[in-house]
Amino acid sequence: MLMGLFNDWVVIMLMMIGLYIVIAHGNLIKKIVGLTLFQTSVFIFYISIANVEGGTAPILADDITLYSNPLPHVLILTAIVVGIATTALALSLVVRIKEAYGTIEEEEIQRQDNQTPEVKKEGKQS
Amino acid sequence: MVVAIAIIKMKDLFAVVMLTGIYGLLSASFFVAMDAVDVAFTEASVGAGISTLLMLIVISMTGRREKTTRHKPFPALLIVAITGGLLIYGTLDMPYFGSVDAPSHSHIAARYINDSMQEVGVPNIVTSVLASYRAFDTFGEVIVIFTAGIGVLALLSVTHRPEDNDKFSTINDSMHEQHLVVRIVAKMLIPFILLFALYVQFHGDFGPGGGFQAGVIFAAAIILYAMLFGLNTARKVINQTFIQLIAATGVLIYASVGVASLLSGGNFFDYNVLSNDPIAGQHLGILIIEWGVGCTVCSVIIIIFFNFAGRREIQQNNGSKYDTNQDLQ
Numbered sequence: 056m057l058m059g060l061f062n063d064w065v066v067i068m069l070m071m072i073g074l075y076i077v078i079a080h081g082n083l084i085k086k087i088v089g090l091t092l093f094q095t096s097v098f099i100f101y102i103s104i105a106n107v108e109g110g111t112a113p114i115l116a117d118d119i120t121l122y123s124n125p126l127p128h129v130l131i132l133t134a135i136v137v138g139i140a141t142t143a144l145a146l147s148l149v150v151r152i153k154e155a156y157g158t159i160e161e162e163e164i165q166r167q168d169n170q171t172p173e174v175k176k177e178g179k180q181s
Numbered sequence: 182m183v184v185a186i187a188i189i190k191m192k193d194l195f196a197v198v199m200l201t202g203i204y205g206l207l208s209a210s211f212f213v214a215m216d217a218v219d220v221a222f223t224e225a226s227v228g229a230g231i232s233t234l235l236m237l238i239v240i241s242m243t244g245r246r247e248k249t250t251r252h253k254p255f256p257a258l259l260i261v262a263i264t265g266g267l268l269i270y271g272t273l274d275m276p277y278f279g280s281v282d283a284p285s286h287s288h289i290a291a292r293y294i295n296d297s298m299q300e301v302g303v304p305n306i307v308t309s310v311l312a313s314y315r316a317f318d319t320f321g322e323v324i325v326i327f328t329a330g331i332g333v334l335a336l337l338s339v340t341h342r343p344e345d346n347d348k349f350s351t352i353n354d355s356m357h358e359q360h361l362v363v364r365i366v367a368k369m370l371i372p373f374i375l376l377f378a379l380y381v382q383f384h385g386d387f388g389p390g391g392g393f394q395a396g397v398i399f400a401a402a403i404i405l406y407a408m409l410f411g412l413n414t415a416r417k418v419i420n421q422t423f424i425q426l427i428a429a430t431g432v433l434i435y436a437s438v439g440v441a442s443l444l445s446g447g448n449f450f451d452y453n454v455l456s457n458d459p460i461a462g463q464h465l466g467i468l469i470i471e472w473g474v475g476c477t478v479c480s481v482i483i484i485i486f487f488n489f490a491g492r493r494e495i496q497q498n499n500g501s502k503y504d505t506n507q508d509l510q
Binding site: 070075079085087088092111115126128132133135137141149150153154 | 228
């Protein structure tokens, strides 16, 4: 009976994997990959909400009466493209951090910050 | 799912990025299975294509090895387990998967499905909701994309140094001549990709597609060209200033439709007043704003790619200069 919730659990697993990567890994690119995973799990969640048993894609046709819910599709469609734009922004910050510090490992960045406290540099903490 | 776990294990960032691409493709096919064709279209081009490409460019600049992590994984694992457990407890109240009477289907979705044909006259409900009912929302998202493009431009934009460029084009040419087969095949494919993008753009009313997808596909074609024929050749085809102008024009087109409907006596983005016949007005409005969205998305992605790739060229150039200096010493 609880199999009806199976999709939600898969989404939660994916989301937690993403969260784990963000927390436990020091590499900034790995963190961004983790965030992307997290993001995609939310997409999957919305799309699975939109699904209707026996429904079809929300494009109107004469002999079809049951459609999937189009609203989550719209929200996620735009969210994906906005997601790539913001990911690109994050990646460009990583590039600048690499140029400023010579590394993209979070701990090394913090160590360099502690060594030179008089030089104000901002380390990015995702 | 399995792919996601593999992503944690991998230390080699190159493999991680490739797995992300596979993951994007898998989720796109999941979206098709869930009847969300428009979303699947977008995810396939963005998740499996553009984002993988951008990450590859970045790791080529920052190095592909990840240091062995010295964080203690147990606190992280504990937090993750607790959050996950609470979320699973929360799902016990959720409606079952695919049930018709779920709360999300009972409010406004019924109106979109039943009345959009009379009110908007566009068979693809996703397009009519995106561009007409929720046009204001979409406008905001377009502005977010535009702002992200500006942000990347501000962080990574490079000043042109012509003397370096000449040197580079020779290096690039010698490199690209090795891939003759790939170049010829791509040369044949690119016009079709561009044509397909335009088809997706204008056919969004009737089938899956629209400005967002078309913009991404169009940009993908140009990125393919830039990768195979060198950045400088691509820069000659597509002027940097011109493309920035296009990005701004896209937002402007979108906004001007809203202002036009205001001036004609309707609400902001109320397309009914754009023409004598409300349905024709809706069609016109949707067509124009999809065009605006397509312009902005396409040019922003091209801007992002050019800036990343240009940055990388500069870095490589500096690197090779240092190398030669060290050799001399």
